[in-house]
Amino acid sequence: MLYNASISIGKIPSSWKRAFVTPIYKKGLASSPANYRPISQTSIFCKLMERITSHDLADHLMQHGLLSKNQHGFIKGRSTLTNLMESVSDWSVALDNKRVGSVIYIDFARAFDTVSHPKLLYKLQAYGITGNLLKFVADFLDNRSQKTRVGRSLSDAKQLMSGVIQGSCLGPLLFLLYVNDIVNIFENAVEAKLYADDIKLYSCIETITDEFRLQHNLNRLVDWAAEWQLSISISKCSVLHLGAQKMRKSTPATYFINHSQLSALASVNDLGVTIDEHLSFSKHINNIARKAHARCSLILKCFQSKRLDCLVKAYVTYVRPLLEYNSPLWSPHRAKDIRTLERVQKRFSKKLPALHDLSYHDRLERLGLERLEVRRIRADLVLTYKIITGLSALTPSDFFTLSNVTQTRGHMYKLCMPKFRTDVRKYYFCCRVVTIWNALPGNNINFNSLASFTRTLSSLSFDEYCLKDY
Numbered sequence: 001m002l003y004n005a006s007i008s009i010g011k012i013p014s015s016w017k018r019a020f021v022t023p024i025y026k027k028g029l030a031s032s033p034a035n036y037r038p039i040s041q042t043s044i045f046c047k048l049m050e051r052i053t054s055h056d057l058a059d060h061l062m063q064h065g066l067l068s069k070n071q072h073g074f075i076k077g078r079s080t081l082t083n084l085m086e087s088v089s090d091w092s093v094a095l096d097n098k099r100v101g102s103v104i105y106i107d108f109a110r111a112f113d114t115v116s117h118p119k120l121l122y123k124l125q126a127y128g129i130t131g132n133l134l135k136f137v138a139d140f141l142d143n144r145s146q147k148t149r150v151g152r153s154l155s156d157a158k159q160l161m162s163g164v165i166q167g168s169c170l171g172p173l174l175f176l177l178y179v180n181d182i183v184n185i186f187e188n189a190v191e192a193k194l195y196a197d198d199i200k201l202y203s204c205i206e207t208i209t210d211e212f213r214l215q216h217n218l219n220r221l222v223d224w225a226a227e228w229q230l231s232i233s234i235s236k237c238s239v240l241h242l243g244a245q246k247m248r249k250s251t252p253a254t255y256f257i258n259h260s261q262l263s264a265l266a267s268v269n270d271l272g273v274t275i276d277e278h279l280s281f282s283k284h285i286n287n288i289a290r291k292a293h294a295r296c297s298l299i300l301k302c303f304q305s306k307r308l309d310c311l312v313k314a315y316v317t318y319v320r321p322l323l324e325y326n327s328p329l330w331s332p333h334r335a336k337d338i339r340t341l342e343r344v345q346k347r348f349s350k351k352l353p354a355l356h357d358l359s360y361h362d363r364l365e366r367l368g369l370e371r372l373e374v375r376r377i378r379a380d381l382v383l384t385y386k387i388i389t390g391l392s393a394l395t396p397s398d399f400f401t402l403s404n405v406t407q408t409r410g411h412m413y414k415l416c417m418p419k420f421r422t423d424v425r426k427y428y429f430c431c432r433v434v435t436i437w438n439a440l441p442g443n444n445i446n447f448n449s450l451a452s453f454t455r456t457l458s459s460l461s462f463d464e465y466c467l468k469d470y
Helices: 002-009 044-063 080-096 117-126 131-141 171-185 208-227 282-302 308-318 320-324 335-350 360-367 372-389 429-438 450-457
Strands: 018-025 036-041 101-107 144-150 158-160 191-195 198-204 238-242 263-265 267-270 273-276
Touching: 002 044, 002 131, 036 144, 044 131, 044 171, 080 101, 080 191, 080 198, 080 238, 080 429, 101 208, 101 267, 117 131, 117 171, 171 191, 171 208, 198 208, 238 267, 273 282, 282 308, 282 320, 282 335, 308 320, 308 360, 320 335, 320 372, 335 360, 335 372, 372 429, 372 450
Parallel strands: 018 144, 238 263
Antiparallel strands: 018 036, 101 198, 101 238, 144 158, 191 198, 267 273
16 A cells, blocks of 8 residues: 555655665775775665566566667576677687677776766656656655765765665666667677676777777767766776787777777676687686685685585585586686686595595585586586577577477487587587587476476486596
8 A cells, every 4th residue: 555655646755765875895905985886775665665666667678678688787587697698609600700809898987876867767758657657766766865884883864966776676777777778879780788887899800990880889889978977987998809819910909988098908807707819718717716715715714613514505605606607608628627627626525524535426425516517517408498498588599500300319409510610619608518408318308397407407417528537
């Protein structure tokens, strides 16, 4: 009754507009306030109403195709993985065809906090959001105040003149609508992928005309940001030139934002994955292995309890996700990289009480763990199932082609092996998974649902596709 009454008059209680901001550390110098993300803690009753509203609003936007397909943040079925899979698929195809390219990474400065309320409401009207719902959103944004909490200390209350609330349920969706039209300013030859406020532009570069085209699109992005009052943090923007130097006909182009040259990097951190110019992912694997070893050492050192179940839960919670984040994108094929990752689990299990003298295989059986290589194969197969059955936002035809051969042993969803010329494409997800996928026994795999597929998949052995020793 309270929520319906609130919507009917387009107002919310003033107490719901007060927030306590908790600074969450991101990266960089911990003593700098700029390196913290302001997360607002608001009334739980308001958050419940926001969740209902944002859910219905998102359904409306998706049903009418109003949200850009290039946006992967805060949308059901899309994630950092879908963003990276689409991008790296395009890049691997280009390198496989002996073409080079450039990727420009754009960083907005405090994008969520600088959204103009009048311009946001203008865009909401353009998407058909009017009447009491528009009044509700306007009142939700208007006359808000917040206090910053550090420990037990509180700052004075400050009025918010702009921005959408980080930590709210409705704020992320409002931001997506604010930047939704940005993809419309780019020409067809230049692709753009978004994850919330993270934007990357990329294009194949074969002639100087291609360089000018990419710079022209970058200029259009700068003009768009100025028009909608979003500031670009030039120092955090960068360029990644894809392809070996010997493939280039000339020196890689330089790109500018407001006469400031963007720095060209040998590798970048793209949504948590380190990507280099050759798409090898070896640097990413070494980075996460180093961090995982450090976390394992902290667990063994800091946990007072030495019970095996306690230590294994800590490993599964704090270490293994680091080693498996978006693994279908970068799953290694080189024995060196595979051993680098497996060594983390092998070393940790060897240091557990009473397991030092057991073999790696016996330690895993004792702890109820699996080899990381096997888990990555299963992750590949689960993602393949999601793509083929439409459970993922990834377009099936962009990754797979169903085989038209019907009289074969096995299951009915066999795939054609894509053509490739180089290892970059050969070992990319959509090529490397085909052999294992086609070999799945049809009588042992249940394709009726994702849950049943995953459950029956866990009963299969994939040892023949793994290294024999670590």
